[in-house]
Amino acid sequence: MVAAATSRLESLCSRTAVPATSLLLLAGATGLLVGSLRSSIFAQLTVQGLALGSVYGSLALALVLVYRATHVVNFAQGELAMATTYVAWQLIQWGLSYWEAFAVTLAIAFVLGTVLQVVLIRPVQHRSVIAAVIVTVGLFILIDGVVDWVWGSALKFMPSPFGTKTYDVGGVSISRLYPGMFLVVLASVLLVWALFRFTKLGLAMRAAALRPAESALVGVRVDWMLAIGWGLAAVLGAVAGLMAEPSQFVLQPTLMQPILVYAFAAAVLGGLESPAGAVIGGLAIGVSLTLVVQYVHPITSDLQTPVAFAVLVGVLLLKPSGLFGQREVRRV
Amino acid sequence: MTALLELEDVEARYGPVHVLHGISLAVEEGSVVAVLGPNGAGKTTTLRAVSGTVRRAGRIRFAGRALDRLGPAAVARLGVAHVPEGRGTFSELTVWENLRLGGYTRRGSIQPELERVFTYFPWLSERRRQQAGTLSGGEQQMLALARAFVHRPRLLLLDEPSLGLAPVLVAELFRIVRELNEDEGLTVLVVEQNAHLALQAADAGYVLEAGRVALAGTSAELRADDSVRRSYLGY
Amino acid sequence: MRHRLPELGSLLAVAVLLSVLPFTLSDYNISLVAQVGIFFVAVLGLNILTGYTGQISIGHGAFMAIGGYTTAVMSRDHDTNLVVTMLMAFAICFVVGLLVGLPALRLSGVYLALATFALAVSVPQLPLKWSKFLGGSGGVQSHRTVTHLWLYGAAWIASAILFALAWLILRGRIGRAFRAARDSEIAAVASGIELPIYKTLAFGISAAYAGVAGALFVMGTNGFAQPSEFGVFLSLQLLVGAAVAGLGSLWGILAGAAFVGLLPTVSGSVPVIGSAHGRNVVFGAAVILVMLLLPEGFAGLLTRLRRLARA
Known part of the structure; x- marks a missing residue:
């Protein structure tokens, strides 16, 4: 009875909280639109920020999926994405076209993510936060080492997936790259969302993450669902890596390190357990970082990660459940 | 026997x-x-x-x-369905999703099972979009039972x-x-x-x-x- | 009292070993053991935080950076005695640690890990922004450099002093309060322990230790403080060291320090993978294996061995 009462209360709270959040988002979107209409540089930066933000959001979503499934924050998520991007580079070297390599890479990422969960995470999952964190930290170092060992640290270059043309929208010229990035990431995120929302497998994955014991009782193979969750996260990460590469124009082992921090900030901003929050958080971080660096003078691009850090800590202190987090149960 | x-x-x-x-x-x-x-x-x-x-x-x-x-x-x-003490419904999921999970091990459509369950618990049909956690304690117990029936256990x-x-x-x-x-x-x-x-x-x-x-x-x-x-x- | 004797014995053994070593080792190996001493200081400090108060930090490389830059800048601008710069590094990092510890009070577990990780990534960016004062990506060159032997002595004397300090802090009231904070916050508050003060204090102390380690670290890189030396990797190394060390025994911390101080360097010479490029393969794999095989770190392994020996 108490449980039912509290959950009712929670749903009421979230129902009243959502309008506040959506008002905030609406205001932000309006601001961006007005700004874009008045200044073409602002418009270009907004498009660029949204594209970068979608990459952050995609990696943040990967983190959230992993966190929901296994209550582990995967510090190696970014390095995993970096490694799969190298795989794509290698495939292209071997003669595949960009988009063939893209597809094969996603498949490899899925297998990799699944195997890593089974081999490395399952043994420490129920141990302690620190143990799980350190295993992912070890994985971070290991992946870094493998990439360095196999491919070296020299810069690599990939063909541009979207060509070099620019669009002309009402006098604002926009590189094809940014809308391309945005759409590819958006499509992947929507596919993953549809998988979770509309398929039996997705339902079982959600159930396994929410209530593993009860899920097993209805016949769901919980361990497998969690492993598949890691696989999907690796796929989203791979998309993020592949789309981050053209925005930086080079491929190097540190590709994803700052992006991981932005993704952490995005995931926390959206609420660590909220997939939609992660994506919206990513977009918000992407747009605001891009605009702030341009328009707020003391803050240069060197300060992007410190600003993301400030956002992260600020959100954690002011509203630890994030914009979309529903409940924050703190176990003492 | x-x-x-x-x-x-x-x-x-x-x-x-x-x-x-x-x-x-x-x-x-x-x-x-x-x-x-x-x-x-x-x-x-x-x-x-x-x-x-x-x-x-x-x-x-x-x-x-x-x-x-x-x-x-x-x-x-x-083919064993266990309805644990304290119900064990997925309170974050909807009624329909709970029932769907009950039929998780069944291949193909669970429509016949659902219809059969709705004859015992007609109210479930109308509230299939409701979040299970917002049901009363008794309703959740019924849902847990209904979910077990959809499983069609032996x-x-x-x-x-x-x-x-x-x-x-x-x-x-x-x-x-x-x-x-x-x-x-x-x-x-x-x-x-x-x-x-x-x-x-x-x-x-x-x-x-x-x-x-x-x-x-x-x-x-x-x-x-x-x-x-x-x-x-x-x- | 009885159980303290072997501890005293091992202290003596370590002390004797460390004072003999410089006479037998090559100059290069002296620098390696000095490196272990530097990590000993940092891991010891982090261990106070993670081991005794249960707070996780993936950001202690940031404090090492602050300590290191303190030394380099003071030496560059005022030719300050290096020992004095170490004391300054201790003091500055203690204060910064307290400041970081305050918001950390409201975070726990995974959230604290995230925030400190972001700190580790952010701090090395600051020299790029204030490049006049902090040297930009090129770094800051100290006015004086030191020999390997000097560094060896400094690192291990600092280790000894800070180990004694940690022992003094942890054996008394403060130590009990730290442990209470880890084991049950509610019980600690109920028994009248001022949790916020102690948790913040633990952060300050461990940051100060990292600061000293950072100062030594810069002396070890020919007095050169550079952002790339203080990247995320360093923070990860420290956390791994603390985990390998397990809970607060001298041998555990020595093992943790040796693990992260030596392994990345030594594993460059592992055959097959070999080469400087592959060294993190060995190191990363070792980290994962240790976590899977030694859930309670090296200290836990020792306890288990002792139990076996007794049985």
Whole structure:
């Protein structure tokens, strides 16, 4: 009875909280639109920020999926994405076209993510936060080492997936790259969302993450669902890596390190357990970082990660459940 | 008739605490069997030993197959539905999603099962989009039962279904269980504090005490037994 | 008292070993053991935080950076005695640690890990922004450099002093309060322990230790403080060291320090993978294996061995 009462209360709270959040988002979107209409540089930066933000959001979503499934924050998520991007580079070297390599890479990422969960995470999952964190930290170092060992640290270059043309929208010229990035990431995120929302497998994955014991009782193979969750996260990460590469124009082992921090900030901003929050958080971080660096003078691009850090800590202190987090149960 | 479920010398423990010290019991196909006993006797643990949600030793056979090495998901896939104490609904998911999970092990459409369940619980059909956590306690218990029916199990394990329910609902719940048993031959192993009610619905029963079977017999025999009358029936 | 004797014995053994070593080792190996001493200081400090108060930090490389830059800048601008710069590094990092510890009070577990990780990534960016004062990506060159032997002595004397300090802090009231904070916050508050003060204090102390380690670290890189030397990797190394160390025994911390101080360097010479490029393969794999095989770190392994020996 108490449980039912509290959950009712929670749903009421979230129902009243959502309008506040959506008002905030609406205001932000309006601001961006007005700004874009008045200044073409602002418009270009907004498009660029949204594209970068979608990459952050995609990696943040990967983190959230992993966190929901296994209550582990995967510090190696970014390095995993970096490694799969190298795989794509290698495939292209071997003669595949960009988009063939893209597809094969996603498949490899899925297998990799699944195997890593089974081999490395399952043994420490129920141990302690620190143990799980350190295993992912070890994985971070290991992946870094493998990439360095196999491919070296020299810069690599990939063909541009979207060509070099620019669009002309009402006098604002926009590189094809940014809308391309945005759409590819958006499509992947929507596919993953549809998988979770509309398929039996997705339902079982959600159930396994929410209530593993009860899920097993209805016949769901919980361990497998969690492993598949890691696989999907690796796929989203791979998309993020592949789309981050053209925005930086080079491929190097540190590709994803700052992006991981932005993704952490995005995931926390959206609420660590909220997939939609992660994506919206990513977009918000992407747009605001891009605009702030341009328009707020003391803050240069060197300060992007410190600003993301400030956002992260600020959100954690002011509203630890994030914009979309529903409940924050703190176990003492 | 052969026994659908057979436990032989089953032991179980939580960490260092031994809860079952060698339980043996049998559930005939198509029967309803009640497990009675005081708190801490090991009733819930007996069900958990069958469904594989506790570490156990000893022989457990279900429809000719050994269960004692299988985990809960594998047991469920063989056609055992366990409705745990405290309902175990997915309160974050909708009613429909809960039912869909009940039919997780079934291939293809679960439409026939859903329709059958809606004849027993018509209100579920109208509230399929509602979040399960917003249902009342009694409704959640009914949902848990409905979810188990969608599973179409050969064996239903019911743990304390009457806990926290209004008497009217308890009676309704047992009526439905009995009806499914008679109409479809569903086999049921039920743990129940309310011995009176349980023995009314059951064909046979076991009384557990301190992790052992203290008494076994048909419902009529148990009802007639002096010690059962004094301890559990209260007259 | 009885159980303290072997501890005293091992202290003596370590002390004797460390004072003999410089006479037998090559100059290069002296620098390696000095490296272990530097990590000893940092891991010891982090161990106070993670081991005793249960707070996780993936950001202690940031404090090492602050300590290192303190030394380099003071030496560059004022030719300050290096020992004095170490004391300054201790003091500055203690204060910064307290400041970081305050918001950390409201974070726990995974959230604290995230925030400190972001700190580790952010701090090395600051020299790029204030490049006049902090040297930009090129770094800051100290006015003086030191020999390997000097560094060896400094690192291990600092280790000894800070180990004694940690022992003094942890054996008394403060140590009990730290442990209470880890084991049960509610119980600690109920028994009148001022949790916020102690948790913040633990952060300050461990940051100060990292600061000293950072100062030594810069002396070890020819007095050169550079952002790339203080990247995320360093923070990860420290956390791994603390985890390998397990809970607060001298041997555990030595093992943790040796693990992260030596392994990345030594594993460059592992055959097959070999080469400087592959060294993190060995190191990363070792980290994962240790976590899977030694859940309670090296200290836990020792306890288990002792139990076996007794049985």
